[in-house]
Amino acid sequence: MTHEQNQQLLKTLHECMEACNHCFDACLKEDDVKMMADCIRTDRECADMCAFLEQAVTRDSPFVKELAGVCATICEACGKECQKHDHDHCQECAKACFECAEACRAAA
Template sequence: MQTANPNLTEGEQECLDACLAAVSVCEWCADACLDESGMAECVRLCRDVVDIASLHAHLTARNSPHSGELAELCASVCEACAEECSQHEHDHCQACAEILPECAEACRAVA
């Protein structure tokens, strides 16, 4: 269970939580896809989400004035990864395809 940051609005906290969920599922997906043939684009996009969403979570948690700018990029990367993952039937890809649109929506709400 995550602890709410009292310095964040409800929307910012939702975005932070969504980013952390995106990082977790994309780490799982990227790792699992390494064992699958033809999954290079999925791995690349998942790694992009991990990097961008984790950075956005850090900036949001410390109430950085730059987190809003990064929120839009995070939303775009999540959408691209969700689209790629939705094309694959693996459990880890389907988990990404389900969770990433929620992250994108939460990020856009604070962008």
């Protein structure tokens, strides 16, 4: 990957991590937290994976392609889960997750 491609991937990963963390926090404040359990769970998984991949890219890990494939799978799952909920934070998170999944597939 070129430096510019790396920079764009890092930006996309970071934005997805932030969106997932925001969604996670907002879901915990919803009236029916139990209904949001799967959303909260996938938000955490996705944010953590994006942060890990972001670190791997910055240290030029030899496993970036493999990690990017895993990250794409997790982002896609999180996007699908968040998409089920009408909350603005969930819809924004879904959008960020789908964009990140696409970027990760390109990196894989």
